[in-house]
Amino acid sequence: MNSQAETIFIIDDEESIRQALSAYLESFGYQVEIFSSSEEFLARNTYTGIGCLVLDVNLNGKSGLELQEELFTDHSILPIIFISGLGNIQMSVRALKKGAVNFLEKPFSQEELLNSINEALSLSRQLKQQRDESQLAQQLISLLTSRELEVLRYSMSGLLNKQVASELNIAEQTVKHHRQSISEKLNVKSMPEMIRIAEKAGVRSFLEDEDQSHLQKYFSRPQNRE
Numbered sequence: 001m002n003s004q005a006e007t008i009f010i011i012d013d014e015e016s017i018r019q020a021l022s023a024y025l026e027s028f029g030y031q032v033e034i035f036s037s038s039e040e041f042l043a044r045n046t047y048t049g050i051g052c053l054v055l056d057v058n059l060n061g062k063s064g065l066e067l068q069e070e071l072f073t074d075h076s077i078l079p080i081i082f083i084s085g086l087g088n089i090q091m092s093v094r095a096l097k098k099g100a101v102n103f104l105e106k107p108f109s110q111e112e113l114l115n116s117i118n119e120a121l122s123l124s125r126q127l128k129q130q131r132d133e134s135q136l137a138q139q140l141i142s143l144l145t146s147r148e149l150e151v152l153r154y155s156m157s158g159l160l161n162k163q164v165a166s167e168l169n170i171a172e173q174t175v176k177h178h179r180q181s182i183s184e185k186l187n188v189k190s191m192p193e194m195i196r197i198a199e200k201a202g203v204r205s206f207l208e209d210e211d212q213s214h215l216q217k218y219f220s221r222p223q224n225r226e
Contacts, residue, residue: 006121007051009078011035011067013059017106021054024110025117038062042070047078050128052101052120054113057084057091065095072098077127079120083108137201143185149203151178156195156205163218167206 008030012018018034025032035041039061041053053071057064068080082095085106092103101123102116144152147168154164161179165172183189186197206212 006124007031007033007047007049008054008117009033009035009041009047009051010054011038011041011059011064012054012056012083013037014056017056021113028114030117038064038067041067050121050124051078052117052124053078053080054117055080055082057082057095058086065091068095068098068100075131077124077131079123079127081113081116081120134200134202137197140186140197141201141203144182148178148182148185151175152182152194152198153203153206155179155191156198156203157207157212157215158205159215159218167215 008025010018010021010025010032011034012021013036015036018036022032022034033044035044037059042062055064055067059067062070064080064082064084068082071078071080080095080100082092082100082103083106084091084103095103101120102112104112104116141149150168151164154167159167161175162172165175168175182194186194188194188197207215
């Protein structure tokens with residue numbers, strides 16, 4: 001029996017197919033929701049759990065590919081399994097390039113569908129974990145002051161405390177105090193742990209900024225990090 005937090009969304013404009021797929025998947029314990037169009041699915045309250053879409057390519061109104069594009073833009077964590085009776089190679093390549101798990105031509109086998117769903121749900125779990133970790137990291141980073149964030153970004157660039165102090169025109173001891181405060185707020189004990197949280201939160205090091213290319217001077221010879 002699958003967790004009710006995992007839902008399969010079937011979107012197909014043929015009622016007989018919706019009902020048949022729903023009944024089949026429910027017999028395996030899956031939670032299923034069915035929709036006759038992309039617009040009907042989009043009108044649903046935003047789903048934030050683990051799941052996937054079994055999506056017909058050729059729909060009235062917004063097509064399956066158009067819905068995929070919209071979900072891709074919104075960073076959806078719902079992988080898509082396309083189904084179609086009128087598919088072609090170009091269409092399937094486009095769908096797969098945008099991250100579709102599979103492109104099944106009707107009639108497809110039950111084994112193909114189940115294997116694709118298992119793969120899609122596994123991917124959705126991974127994406128949800130990454131999203132949750134990113135959101136937690138962003139919450140932790142939001143606790144930092146603007147100066148602490150500057151110190152963190154310079155430290156991420158590989159600069160020593162004295163080099164960070166030089167860039168910010170502050171005392172080296174002050175940089176050490178800031179790094180201690182950052183450690184406490186992020187609840188970590190090492191620089192690598194700080195960097196992992198910062199990267200998950202989408203924080204960029206100053207070295208990645210074009211207008212900070214002068215920082216390369218610090219790496220002209222080997223340095224021992226503090």
